[in-house]
Amino acid sequence: MSNHHDTGYKELFSYPELVRQLIEGFAPPEVAAMMDFATLTDHSGSYITPLFGEKFEDKVWSVEVKWDGTRQRVFVYLLLEFQSTVDHRLPIRMLHYVACFYDHLIKTHVTTARKGMPPIFPVVLYNGSKRWTAREDIYRMIRPEPPGFMRVYQPHLRYYLVNESAFSEEELAERDTPLSGIFEVEKASKDVDALQEAVQRLAARIRAHPEKARLDEVITRWLKRHLRRLGAEAEKALEQVNSLVEDNAMLAENLQTWAERERQKGRQEGRQEGRQEGEEIGLQRGRQENARETAINLLALGLLDDHQIAQTTGLSLDEVKALRSDQPH
Template identity: 40%
Template sequence: MAEHDESYKLLFSHRELVADLIRGFVQADWVREVDFTTLERYAESGVARNLDERIDDVVWRARWGERWLYVYLVLEFQSTVDPYMALRMSVYAGLLYQRLIRAGEITAPGSLPPLLPIVLYNGEKPWTAAETLSALIEPRLPPELLRYQPELRYLLLEERRYGEIDLPADENLAGALFRLENSRLPEEVERVLATLVQLLAADEYASLRRAFVVWLKRVLLPAKAPGAEIPPIIELQEMQAMLAERVKTWTEQWKEEGKVEGRQEGRLEGRLEGRLEGRQEGESAVLRRLLTRRFGPLPQWAEARLRTADESQLQAWADRILDGATLEEIFG
């Protein structure tokens, strides 16, 4: 998992990806006032030297509105749920503020910069930790004591909660990353890569292109197609071409490994190519689950078709689930 975290940190060491993460996933009016052309890594400012390395390489600042304000973005890459994440974020905030004061960045009392703590979570289990520090503190306190308890809230971005309809437009780099993480088919990965190749074609994005390739080779593809041989590729366009060439083979492998319905969700409950066992109702339930994962909540007409279909019709729809781009194509 350390390799996963390091690959992620390499991606988020690029200003373009961090800017798109804020633009696409922080739903607030103040975001429009941030001058993302001034966005810079906090470590590069010379202030974060000697701070805990878990935070100094993922903290950023930018101009906000007409004044020079610090906007700090703390990214924690977690594969498991840390029940005390709110406490950790509070400690990080204190370390940052103390370092700013010692470095002479704060010129007057009461002018500490705003802090935006973000937890980017991509684990399999739902995130269950408290998102505020106050939620971790003994709740049965008299009001006179409760008012003195510390408070901090972080923004949780749980990747698997974002369906296609919830993600920002295709040109958003962070949205593209989420789409790759949540992909169910090699064709979906190939489509996202085609978009990334266009978005990152300029020479100035060479480092970010390589970061995506590193992450694809070390994290995404080994998880989606375990055991598959990945050639020595250094450019994103080469990765797209390679994937296009191997789409058919890898589609069968992903399906065989049970990856079509979600990362490590287990086998396709009966394998939709004729290995579905049990009653017809069970076949319909499995197909409904897979369709919902690909397209979101099903419309009434699709639910009605599933309820009234016989076994042969269900199997015919199951055969189309890998190739159909829309519900209409699958149901014919």
């Protein structure tokens, strides 16, 4: 975890309902089809990664899957990646994190090296605004690509990327879940009107969910943290709101008040910029007029040629010539 954005999402994905919505709504359909979500089990913990010298607390869940008539438990490794810039080391980090987790399973006697390691589905959830450009398989980082006989000896680990900004409003609306509503709120944060509408849709989706009481509590806390990042006025809009479902009327009124204040602030800033621009234009015109008057006086004296007058006044040579042609002979 690299910054303060992660805290809220870590709590969100401590709830199996939201993990299920992530897999069903944003992972490949064939992956979700194999999973028995009733068996979701949280295995998250803290591990020390010697390579990066950092402590990380990313979410790890296990779930039973069924294929070829057999059932097996698969671990879903969820890396929450909320950096302002894309970290091109991420394939190396992911390989290291997975290796550390496998080592943890051995040390805690979940399995042994002789028995083998369980499958892992690595997922990276990214909510940054910049386009994701990191490689999605560590093998793609190896340059130049080795000859055929050496390729089998190179490391391979691919993660599945869920890039919030890559989903359109229509795609998020089609999923129609509290998690897709959270993504909509994230995407709308720079537009107060769009944010106001997204929060209302999020509240409606929570209200329609079978586990609305649990989700209402955790998502309300997340939203308060999210608005805190947008400034004191945004945070104040939810100060008295303890439930997006129960306090819906208060929520709508407070968001409306905040949105109107933001619009008013924008209009005032626009007028101020307009006044400053007008004043600058006036000053430029005044300086231009003074230069013209000085050039006319110098032309009348007849002591300087056109090039000298242009250098003295800052006017162009063509402007000086035009003023000379206007002078009475």
